[in-house]
Amino acid sequence: MQKISESTVKRLSLYLRILEEFEAKNHETLSSEDLASRTGATSAQVRKDLSLFGSFGKRGLGYPISELSKKIRQIMGLEHPSRVILVGAGKLGAALVGYHGFAEHGFNIVAAYDKDRKRIGQSLGSLKVTAEDKLEADLRRDPVDIAIITTPSGVAQEVADRLARCGVRAVLNFTNTKLMVPGEIVVKDVNMAVELESLSFAIQNQYREAI
Amino acid sequence: MQKISESTVKRLSLYLRILEEFEAKNHETLSSEDLASRTGATSAQVRKDLSLFGSFGKRGLGYPISELSKKIRQIMGLEHPSRVILVGAGKLGAALVGYHGFAEHGFNIVAAYDKDRKRIGQSLGSLKVTAEDKLEADLRRDPVDIAIITTPSGVAQEVADRLARCGVRAVLNFTNTKLMVPGEIVVKDVNMAVELESLSFAIQNQYREAI
DNA sequence: GGATGTGAATGTCTTCACAGCT
DNA sequence: AGCTGTGAAGACATTCACATCC
Numbered sequence: 001m002q003k004i005s006e007s008t009v010k011r012l013s014l015y016l017r018i019l020e021e022f023e024a025k026n027h028e029t030l031s032s033e034d035l036a037s038r039t040g041a042t043s044a045q046v047r048k049d050l051s052l053f054g055s056f057g058k059r060g061l062g063y064p065i066s067e068l069s070k071k072i073r074q075i076m077g078l079e080h081p082s083r084v085i086l087v088g089a090g091k092l093g094a095a096l097v098g099y100h101g102f103a104e105h106g107f108n109i110v111a112a113y114d115k116d117r118k119r120i121g122q123s124l125g126s127l128k129v130t131a132e133d134k135l136e137a138d139l140r141r142d143p144v145d146i147a148i149i150t151t152p153s154g155v156a157q158e159v160a161d162r163l164a165r166c167g168v169r170a171v172l173n174f175t176n177t178k179l180m181v182p183g184e185i186v187v188k189d190v191n192m193a194v195e196l197e198s199l200s201f202a203i204q205n206q207y208r209e210a211i
Numbered sequence: 212m213q214k215i216s217e218s219t220v221k222r223l224s225l226y227l228r229i230l231e232e233f234e235a236k237n238h239e240t241l242s243s244e245d246l247a248s249r250t251g252a253t254s255a256q257v258r259k260d261l262s263l264f265g266s267f268g269k270r271g272l273g274y275p276i277s278e279l280s281k282k283i284r285q286i287m288g289l290e291h292p293s294r295v296i297l298v299g300a301g302k303l304g305a306a307l308v309g310y311h312g313f314a315e316h317g318f319n320i321v322a323a324y325d326k327d328r329k330r331i332g333q334s335l336g337s338l339k340v341t342a343e344d345k346l347e348a349d350l351r352r353d354p355v356d357i358a359i360i361t362t363p364s365g366v367a368q369e370v371a372d373r374l375a376r377c378g379v380r381a382v383l384n385f386t387n388t389k390l391m392v393p394g395e396i397v398v399k400d401v402n403m404a405v406e407l408e409s410l411s412f413a414i415q416n417q418y419r420e421a422i
Numbered sequence: 423g424g425a426t427g428t429g430a431a432t433g434t435c436t437t438c439a440c441a442g443c444t
Numbered sequence: 445a446g447c448t449g450t451g452a453a454g455a456c457a458t459t460c461a462c463a464t465c466c
Contacts, residue, residue: 013408047449059444061446062448076411076412082411104404105407145414192313193228195383195401197223203356204288216457242424243426253459259457268426269426272426
């Protein structure tokens with residue numbers, strides 16, 4: 001199969017969101033243009049993206065919603081819910097545990113670890129914060145594919161190393177550290193400061209262009 | 212000036228993070244390779260990115276840290292702290308208010324709005340949640356450039372419209388709604404479900420390739 | 423010697439535009 | 445008639461490789 005670009009993958013995820021919305025409303029089909037206008041893509045892009053995986057549409061009609069959404073979930077490995085752990089139960093970590101957006105999309109946070117004595121044992125929603133030194137034993141018993149790192153940046157690499165040794169295959173990294181991991185492990189960085197700074201640049205730049 | 216790509220802007224932000232780190236350690240210079248290895252870029256890319264704004268390095272030596280970091284802050288409009296408001300004081304909103312990463316980078320959340328009676332008046336760190344209908348009056352008195360939307364998706368567009376009318380110039384959108392805004396307003400979408408789903412795809416795909 | 427700055431080459435992604443199906 | 449699927453063209457981004465300077 002051909003290599004799929006990161007941007008295509010992100011868009012698939014957006015298409016899926018729309019498909020699910022219209023599936024709930026019992027609509028039958030959506031055109032590439034419908035999907036495009038609701039996700040910020042172009043219709044050609046939607047068609048290209050989808051055609052990378054096969055030919056799902058009906059000419060003159062559009063794409064059958066429930067069939068396509070099922071197919072996308074299949075492509076993206078979303079047919080079954082995944083178990084996710086979180087390391088670092090500070091403010092951000094706590095919020096992510098409490099945030100229902102993850103569970104809605106089938107990502108269940110099943111444990112939250114922290115080093116800090118004061119946090120261990122505290123309740124986070126339906127979870128209790130676990131001592132971080134239990135990590136290895138827990139993962140040996142119940143492996144997970146995905147971990148979220150919300151520790152301070154200084155310890156992120158060490159945490160990543162431990163996760164890698166325990167067979168974690170994907171990491172969502174909220175710290176500022178560029179993680180070095182074995183090639184088979186996938187890391188995605190989420191850096192909200194970067195996003196805000198991009199906004200700042202865009203504003204600044206508008207101003208500059210106006211001069 | 213030439214058009215600057217989104218990816219360049221994001222990288223500038225990452226370079227800045229490294230520069231600040233080494234500035235704190237009183238280092239004098241960093242090479243493009245130093246910046247590259249710490250941000251996941253290549254040295255050629257670092258040089259290209261920086262050369263878009265001028266010629267800051269010394270051949271044979273590298274880039275003078277404090278001069279370059281100052282310059283990048285200038286380019287990105289980060290010379291002075293910005294005031295930011297947040298609309299939607301649910302779990303995620305509360306976490307963002309409590310998260311210190313923003314303030315560290317000069318983005319101060321100065322108010323948090325919510326519609327929900329139960330939340331209005333509640334303390335969020337040093338802030339108290341304000342009734343959402345005060346939004347217009349507040350912004351008229353004290354305009355802000357940047358707003359963060361963490362409301363339920365259903366009301367995001369309406370909130371965006373109101374913000375636009377109050378002169379907000381940039382929006383960080385955590386909802387699933389594709390916001391329609393006037394051209395002069397910049398929107399950045401942060402969608403953590405999309406990030407997790409991308410990870411899911413990457414894992415799934417490794418498996419598929421192995422077959 | 424060692425690192426920058428930058429045209430040229432390459433690679434990747436997006437858009438166009440239209441043939442082909444329903 | 446309407447909308448997909450897709451080569452070809454175009455736009456954009458990255459990498460190469462080397463002349464240039466400290």
